[in-house]
Amino acid sequence: MSERPDDTLQADRAALSDTVARFARSEIAPHVGDWDAAGEFPRSLYRRAGDLGLLGLGYPEAYGGTPAPYALRLSLWQALCRHGGSGGVLASLLSHNIGLPPILHHGSEALREQVIPPVLRGEQIAALAITEPGGGSDVAALRTTARREGDHYVIDGEKTFITSGLRADWITLAVRTGEPGSKGAGGLSVIVVPGASAGLTRQPLQKMGWLCSDTAQLHFDGVRVPASHLLGEEGAGFRIIMGNFNAERFGMSAAALGFSQACYDEALAWARQRKTFGAALVERQVIRHKLVDMQMRIHSTAAWLEQVAARADAGDTGPDWVAQVCLLKNHSTQTMQFCADQAVQILGGMGFMRGTVSERLYREVKVMMIGGGAEEIMKDLAARQWGL
Numbered sequence: 001m002s003e004r005p006d007d008t009l010q011a012d013r014a015a016l017s018d019t020v021a022r023f024a025r026s027e028i029a030p031h032v033g034d035w036d037a038a039g040e041f042p043r044s045l046y047r048r049a050g051d052l053g054l055l056g057l058g059y060p061e062a063y064g065g066t067p068a069p070y071a072l073r074l075s076l077w078q079a080l081c082r083h084g085g086s087g088g089v090l091a092s093l094l095s096h097n098i099g100l101p102p103i104l105h106h107g108s109e110a111l112r113e114q115v116i117p118p119v120l121r122g123e124q125i126a127a128l129a130i131t132e133p134g135g136g137s138d139v140a141a142l143r144t145t146a147r148r149e150g151d152h153y154v155i156d157g158e159k160t161f162i163t164s165g166l167r168a169d170w171i172t173l174a175v176r177t178g179e180p181g182s183k184g185a186g187g188l189s190v191i192v193v194p195g196a197s198a199g200l201t202r203q204p205l206q207k208m209g210w211l212c213s214d215t216a217q218l219h220f221d222g223v224r225v226p227a228s229h230l231l232g233e234e235g236a237g238f239r240i241i242m243g244n245f246n247a248e249r250f251g252m253s254a255a256a257l258g259f260s261q262a263c264y265d266e267a268l269a270w271a272r273q274r275k276t277f278g279a280a281l282v283e284r285q286v287i288r289h290k291l292v293d294m295q296m297r298i299h300s301t302a303a304w305l306e307q308v309a310a311r312a313d314a315g316d317t318g319p320d321w322v323a324q325v326c327l328l329k330n331h332s333t334q335t336m337q338f339c340a341d342q343a344v345q346i347l348g349g350m351g352f353m354r355g356t357v358s359e360r361l362y363r364e365v366k367v368m369m370i371g372g373g374a375e376e377i378m379k380d381l382a383a384r385q386w387g388l
Helices: 005-038 044-051 070-084 087-093 101-106 109-120 237-273 285-313 319-352 357-370 375-385
Strands: 126-129 145-149 152-163 170-176 188-194 200-204 215-226
Touching (some): 070 087, 070 237, 145 170, 152 188, 319 357
Antiparallel strands (some): 145 152
16 A cells, blocks of 8 residues: 555654653753853754754755645644743744745745855854834834845844844844834844844843843844845835734744643643552542643643644635634643643642742743733734634
8 A cells, every 4th residue: 555645744743842852852952941040042952953954844845945735743742842842942042943944935045055054054143033022913003123235234223122132143034114203014124144243242141041041132233234134125124024913823832732731741740650548649630630631631632733724734824824823822822821731730739849840831831822922912812814
């Protein structure tokens, strides 16, 4: 019997999951506590991930990547989060997945060749900078400006909550171009800024979670960038940004599933070995019910992710798919919130201690529910997609 295409995909997914799990267990999980305390993880981790091809998954071979459907990328994100157990590592290690796609789809060939290959090899770091102190989800209200002066743009303004902002070699930046004082979506553009640019300063931010992920506030004071670093046409940035959000939200949904499974794994292992009044916790009906409730939400999230991935791989990414992605992000992060909470409860006092996966993810769940678009924004966007 000949092998069917879906059989090949499933085999590829299983092999990738195994590779990523081994990488996460050996290269990430044992070190996360120390990295959180240090406030960063070694840049060498990018190179090791690049050597395994993990950074290039989903990118063209011409730039050192490996083309991959959503279904395969889903396995990467899920396994990395389940076995690595750190949102901080995930956020920075894979920040290129929000920083590079606009360059890939809208940059010049020269810019793509300059930026993408070294990032996929793990030699350089890419970041996306949209949010400002005065607003985030309301992209049309952004105020950072870029004015054209000959063959350059001159950028002034600031961005905040930027993942990989401290170490990024390339920053994909949302700016306002056109006439001074212009407003609305029509005046937005996207420009790629070299991290070494004069006039760019970076300030670290202190956070509740994602402690080993460098998160920065960026200040642009007369930063000059070649006009060839403009992505697409001037004033066409709004559509670029909106399209980029969909992939980010799907990736966050897959990550939330992996983190939910990490919480379940730790809670189950603890319930099996921890004894109270002469019996293991797992023998208590109330504990078993908590574990079953976690699995119920994990399975529903997994099924929804598979459906959304299949539609994207089939080319069905219209308004209904966008709405599904928005609500999937809400559902998956709510699953993570529930599982983290229940896992901490099952671990009891140990769940309150630094060093457990569940304690770390309990602190990190809120940024998952806010980043990429808060729950309230996701609901409103889904409603608009459906014409409600």
